[in-house]
Amino acid sequence: MERPARPPVYRRIPVRPILCLLPLVVVGVWVCRHRSLIGSGARQMVTANPYWLLMAVATTGLGWVAVSFARQGTVLERLPAGRLFVTQFAAGAANNLLPSGIGASAVNIRFMTGCGLPAARSSAALALYFLAEAIARIGLLPVLLVAFPEALRLGPLLPERDGTAVVVAEVVAVVCGLVPAALAIRPVRRIVRTFVRTALADARSLHLRPSRALALWGGSLAFPLLQAAGLVAVALALELEVQPPHVMLAYLAATAVAAVVPSPGGIGSVDAALVVALVAAGAPVESATSTVLAYRFITVWLPLIPGALVLGTLVRSKIV
Template sequence: MPRTPARVRRRTRVPAPGPPAAGTSSADTAAEEEAHDQPGRAGRALWRRLPLRTAAGLVPAVLVGVWALAHRSLMASGVHDLVAADPGWLLAALACTGLGWAANSVARQGTVLEPLPRLPLLATQFAATAAGQLAPAGLGASAVNLRFLRVNGVPLARATAALALYSLAESCCRVGLLLVLLAANPHALHAKGLLPDGDGLLLLAAAAAAVTAAAVLTLVLAGSLRRAAAGFVTDALADARTLHARPERALALWGGSLVFPLIQAASMAAVARALDLPVAPVPVALAYLAATCAAALVPTPGGIGSVDAALAVALVAAGAPTGAAASAVLAFRIVTVWLPLLPAALTLSALIRRKVL
């Protein structure tokens, strides 16, 4: 009988590891394998050890980019108005903005006894302009300054008291400057249309009374909160007395707090002059101060919306046409906020990475 050929199975053999080549030891072979695997392990270790501070430093720039994309049509309209403006006055407005950061730095130094490093303090105020656009009522800028004080050794309670003292001094100086200019120029603003009348005033009064009553009721019912608030006020007053016992700190606090809104008003007047707004500089400054004081009642991120609307109404009350007032407000927002926004966000990221904040 014929035989059926048997199936031949092919097997692939893995060669057994042979002895190391001549002149190569097992230790050298292990070193070569470790060196070969080193880049992969280094990359994995770098990914695992990516600092949270570095990631946090990238957040402001990303948020600014998203915000700019969302408002690109509005920014394009404002840039179109700026092209025809006087560049000299626009540079003057930009210079006033920079001087405002310097005045802010002086005022911040006046709120604490410890000497703060000057250049990092100035950079922090510049970076705080970006943070201020991301949170309402200046909370972003306050958070940046609080972190800066904590990094420079100021205890949390005293750093918080310093922020409260700055807000109080700046608000008092802003309102006081407005009242002085109004007394010197009583007919610079037309109150009709600028302030609500009738039902509007009644609604504002009712809202203010409700907020005050809610705050008082909360303090009365919450014993621990009341004690904490009383302790904070006591400590803050003690710190304020100590600071005002040193003339250089008191001068820095109140001088910087007074110069800051004055420089901001001058920046608005420079923008109005660049656009040939038919309003004199003093009424423009008055309109800006009145608008910022009124907009403080409606906190929005960076004052966007509340300040813009109040400023447009105030400029119209000062005698500007409606269209020209809107263009001036948009140009002022671009020069003083939007143009420095990306550099400020990058500065904020750098300060976070360098552990200044």
């Protein structure tokens, strides 16, 4: 009697349990590597005003609500509201483990495809979200700069003009060279053409629905404002001697600059940019550093482990 054929080795690997535990393992490694920063942020919060810290926690939670509205505004189909919000919370943890929003993007694409959307439309929705969020964030900058022109004193902090011009010229030259080279490849050109056609069709259909357009642009505007309000709350808790509108402008300027440097959750790039921006707004270096550490503790490190647990649950439940 012949023995039944054993399945291949790769089929015997418990892939889903591994994927459920992977976020926790990665978070554990990350926490061990950054334990000094986490401890420093926690020590700063001990002496701070607890009411303003609670306000910072509240604005962080409302930020996930704003992102949920913006994500819903990128698709015509109605997404389950509860699962959408929980997915944004879990995506925040994934976003802190991979650079340039790759973690959050992967979680959201998995969620939308699980809701029945084709992969092309899920990718187009993701691109529309990033575009709307970037337009909203950058669009808020000139408004605040016009309202508070004295907020940022950048003169001593900027590099030499000639050196900056050289760097900008090099970046532009590289981009202008790589893009045509990539588009010269026929499969890449076909993928880009399909993606652009799908994205434009979806964007046109969405803006014919006032509820979707309001959700997209309202959420995209509310998210950076809520994040900036959280930094203001932490600054007030630590009695930072900078006016709240100036702190908001410093946040928007810092995050716009830090987006150029890809890092997991903006760790390092956002921290440094926030400190520089707060110093440019008139804060002492020590106070600015303490404020940034406490702010990042609330927005990044505090939700990290719960977010990883939720992410593991969503993977195990096959929601993402």
